[in-house]
Amino acid sequence: MQKRGQVSTFIIVGLILALVIGLVFLITSTKNKISSPTDSLSLKKGFSEKTINSCLDDLSLLTLINIGQKGGFLYTPKDYLFYEDNSIGISYLQGKDNLPTLTQIEQDAEKFIKESFILCSGLAPKELNVDIKFSEDTLFLVEYVVEGKIKETNIKINSIYEQRYEVNLKRVHNDVKTYIKMLLNNNEAVDSKTLLSLKTKTNLEALGNKNFVVFFIDEESTLENNPYTFLLGVRIK
Known part of the structure; x- marks a missing residue:
């Protein structure tokens, strides 16, 4: 017992x-x-990150469009002309070559993305690195860190945005440079031999007062299912 x-x-x-x-x-x-509400944070982070990246899609697209429509000048220069409510920087100005270099255009594009990023997140980023390369295609690479609150929950988003476009801005820019060189060397006369050597198609439209717009249409580069178009502002002597 x-x-x-x-x-x-x-x-x-x-x-x-x-x-x-x-x-x-x-x-x-x-x-x-x-x-440690990991599941909740992941869900909110995913939503916020998706929203920011979607906005960056719009910004990168707008950047490429504006580069073409404004003659390579994302920021309106001192000398420009109007065409269909659009300001186009004058890259050929009475015997002077004012075309921005490809590096300058890249730097302006990076600056534009940095200045506009707050529109995507609603917050000033803790860290922001932007790298844009114009070559056989166009690459947008944005690394960002954003911190904030959603419903009293602290969140931190550390992400890398990458987008490529089938736009060969290097080829277009080279054709624009060749065209300007033709004007400089031929006393502002158009040389048919030079035009035939270009990889892009060109159209010329007179605006009056010695102002012209030259359209460079690259059918091998597409943006929103359309050939990429670059407008060159010209003012002759």
């Missing part, structure tokens, strides 16, 4: 210990879930 009593006591003590350990584990597990 005494042995049976001892066995029963050990069983009861064992059950109590198991119950206590189970309760401690449950409390600890619950506490960790409350202090």
Whole structure:
């Protein structure tokens, strides 16, 4: 009888210990879930990151369009002309070559993305690096860190946005440079041989007062399912 009593006591003590350990584990597990709402943060982060990247899609597209429509000048220069409510920088100005270099256009594009990024997140980024390369295609690479709150929950988004466009701005820019060189060397006369050597198609439209717009249409580069078009502002002597 005494042995049976001892066995029963050990069983009861064992059950109590198991119950206590189970309760401690449950409390600890619950506490960790409350202090680290990983699932909730991931869901909110994904939504916010998607929104920011969608906005960057719009910004990168707008950047490429404006480069073409404004003659390579994202920021309107001192000398420009109007065409269909659009300001086009004058890259050939009465015997002077004012065309921005491809590097200058890249730098202006990076500056434009940085200045406009707050429109995408609604917050000033903690970190922001923008790298844009114009070559056989166009690459937008944006690394950003944004911190803020969503419904009293602190969030931090550290992401890399990458987008490529089938726009060979290097080829277009080379043709524009060749055209300007033709005007400089031929006393502002158009040389048919030079035009035939270009990889892009060109159209000329007179605006009056010695102002012209030259359209460079690259059918091998597409943007929104249309050939990429670059407008050259010209003012002759």
